[in-house]
Amino acid sequence: MKLHVHNTLTKRKEEFAPLDPANVRMYVCGPTVYDFAHIGNARPVVVFDTLYRVLKRLYPGAVTYARNITDIDDKIIARALASKRTIDDITQETTRAYHEDMGAIGALRPDHEPRCTQTVPEMVAMIAKLVASGHAYAAEGHVMFNVPAFADYGRLSGRSRDDQIAGARVEVAPYKKDAADFVLWKPSTPEQPGWESPWGRGRPGWHIECSAMSEKLFGPTFDIHGGGQDLIFPHHENEIAQSVCAHDGVQFVKYWLHNGFVIVNGEKMSKSLGNFYTVRDLRGKAPGEAIRLLLLKTHYRAPLDFTDDGLKQAKGDLDRFYTALKNASDVTPSAAKADKVFDALLDDLNTAKAIAEMHEYASVLNAPRSPDAKAALLDAGALLGLAQGDPLAWFQSDAEGPSAADIEAAIQARLDARKAKNFAEADRIRDDLKAKGVILEDGPKGTTWKRG
RNA sequence: GGCCGAGUAGCAAAGUGGUAAUGCAUCGGAUUGCAAAUCCGAUAUACGGCGGUUCGAUUCCGCCCUCGGCCUCCA
Structure with missing residues (x-):
């Protein structure tokens, strides 16, 4: 059985065929570090962490996973002004908290965590290239990407030019040549953080960072780019435009994967709505492992309705796994693998099915107490990032x-x-x-x- | 308005062109001094609605309804 993934670009499930099996590359959009991560931010982390585990098993030693840290952003600037703290202070503390929280929910550290502040020269170089090739233009201290210069614009999100105009609620800045044009570089006031550039002192727009960081690490083309569905437009659409145009039309990403939202009381959980639970808070209610399992019980592309009861049930599922392992402490595991779980994961990361199979292994471990079942249960846990701890510690600590x-x-x-x-x-x-x-x-x- | 996603038993949640996994909950039984855990068994008219294709659809197609999302920062 081969790995299949749902590609947003084609809207269908496709067999995963790496560009280079000896160098499999995955890039996932990471956090903007100005506040604690909420459970909605944690979902892509856990989903793509699971994919990372699957890829590592398929291509041992050949997988590189990058997840950026956005440490240049107007929200950070605003937070610094409001709290009278320095930007460095905020981004460093938030990054530390992020690592703690994501570690608590069993996420492996990516191989690379590029930061915007360390990629500014690359961003400037890419912008300059886009200007030189006529895909971007400077105006009033800004550099804008000219959307009409990229014929394929809108392909990822399925939006036509006409739709853009019909649905446009964006205030059109006077210096824009086209209403859809977006910012690559913008000027900074003396108080705002800024970097010198051919267009004056300023800072990058939101989208260019991922194009520049992925290019720096992976080159113009790589295998998988992941993130939440709310990034499809405009963020990823714009990334494609920038990267493809900066690389003479070369394909940017082969497989685009997007996870669904976490919702609460029927509404999307988001910072702007204020209806979110931070991972930090939830860790006070349940073990991080239960938070992880909760996120994996629903298929990654479906919406996930977060409830306290769901968190309790996830804790209960883990209790069942650890009970089986505790009661079978005298069983020596064989070399068996969790084939059914692995197969489920190969089918577009069907974690819900995988967990159901894990329950089956637990049942077999409870009843015939087979060494195969114990090995399979543990292997399933390794693939999913669950049930790897000491059972006694789970129940007693x-x-x-x-x-x-x-x-x-x-x-x-x-x-x-x-x-x-x-x-x-x-x-x-x-x-x-x-x-x-x-x-x-x-x-x-x-x-x-x-x-x- | 355009585009996207979701609607499966009490709850959560997979899946399939031939009447549907799994976990929790519920009810019996085994085991136990009694429990807990475990095991065995049972229960539930569960596939949003209306059409169409088909020998047969929950699964394909069309329309509709409900909910959510994107189109502006957002995982």
């Missing part, structure tokens, strides 16, 4: 509630009571612990406990 020593002491007291057939006392101890969030399980090898 929690800051709240009685200490492990107190619990052990209570268990011993209860054991004594049971030996004396004093079941009333034994049950009292058990109920007491339960009230404190500790559940006891009497098994053939003695009593174990977990935090509920």
